[in-house]
Amino acid sequence: MPLPTFMRKIKKTLMKYLPSPTWPWEIISGLFIVIIMINSLKYFSKDVSSINRPFFALEIIIADLIWGIFDGWMLIFTNLLREGRYNKMISRIKSWDKKLATEIITNELSDTLISMCDEKTREQIIDMVFRSLSSINQDDLKKPRISKDDIIAAFVSTFFVFLPCIFILPFFLLIDNMDMAISVSNMVGLALLFGFGYKLGSCTNRNKTLTGLIIMLIGLLIIMLAIVFSA
Template identity: 25%
Template sequence: MPENSSERSSKRVLEPIDRVSEILFGLIMVLTFTGSLSIAEAGRDDVRTMLIGALGCNLAWGIIDGVLYLMGCLAEKGRGLLTFRAVRKTTDPKEAQRRIADALPSVVASVLEPIELESLYQRLKQLPEPPDHVRLRKDDWLGAVGVFLLVFLCTFPVVIPFIFMHNAEPALRVSNAIAIVMLFLTGYAFGRMTGRHPWLVGISMVVLGLILVGLTMALGG
């Protein structure tokens, strides 16, 4: 049971839903910087300050998200280890079956008969003693790096126009167009993953992203 839990933790970064969430978060953060740029008054120094702020912000949040991902992995592994120990320790078969069912996805647990849960209980009792503490595996560290890269790298498509275009006004327009396309593609992918209309979800994601950016800027983010 602890091993299965760790496998679920290490694979989370590969799940498309997580990728969509991290990209959306990174886009919102960088758009709060590009959206605060005043076209009429912006000079090269203002653009440079905005670029440094946007890159620095997403760099910091990428690191924070990576650390939080590792903490989530440890928490999930720890819950699995505690459940495994509790199942092995109890002498009440019904209590063991309940704990096993609680640790499984609800859909899976709902179709298992008591005799099947009892079989799992007996097999878990035959496993060797679990370790004293949970540890992060290589896949967990790779997952954290993946989270960091998703948050940080999604900054570049939005800020690249300001690097290569000297006029802030057309650069901002191109940047906003890129951000809208990325928001739409993020929503489109989310719609396909959730079985909803991709185009409708894509448009909704653009609207949602712009609303969240506006709220973030209004609240001083």
């Protein structure tokens, strides 16, 4: 069943700033944070029923947001470094002879779809890139700076890391029995880890079921360690 038009627009916007496989991995990292914190209750408190749940849920939200903001900032910082590196690379291409310059371009394109083309096509593309970059005026190279798209991408990254709180915390807060609340939260978390692990496998052309199971088993290991150390 196709998504409604407004949902497709939202999805398209989110994917523009945080394409696959980055977004499922951000959600998975947020899930790990929530699962670790919920299960830490058994380790740090012998009487989990005495925990102030709303306050602890707020701590989980803050932890997820802090990690999301850190992740978003690292995304911006990485983009700045990449732009600076590209500027330096263009300067080298302009100043070096064609053989060395084409070697640089070849190395840069080796991890892209172009590497899947036949040799003749690759040589043509590399030559086109060389001629295009060589024609750039040195004065036209802009100093790396934070753009509007960088800021939006950082917010989108933070949103994806925060998303697991929306999925799991209602179960943690609304189930009266604390042990049951933790158990249900764990089951929901493991199901989500499998689901987004499955999606991660799909995005990276890996075995989807196996990827989902591996990610889920990591979450299960975290839960088992919490049980063992709290015994």
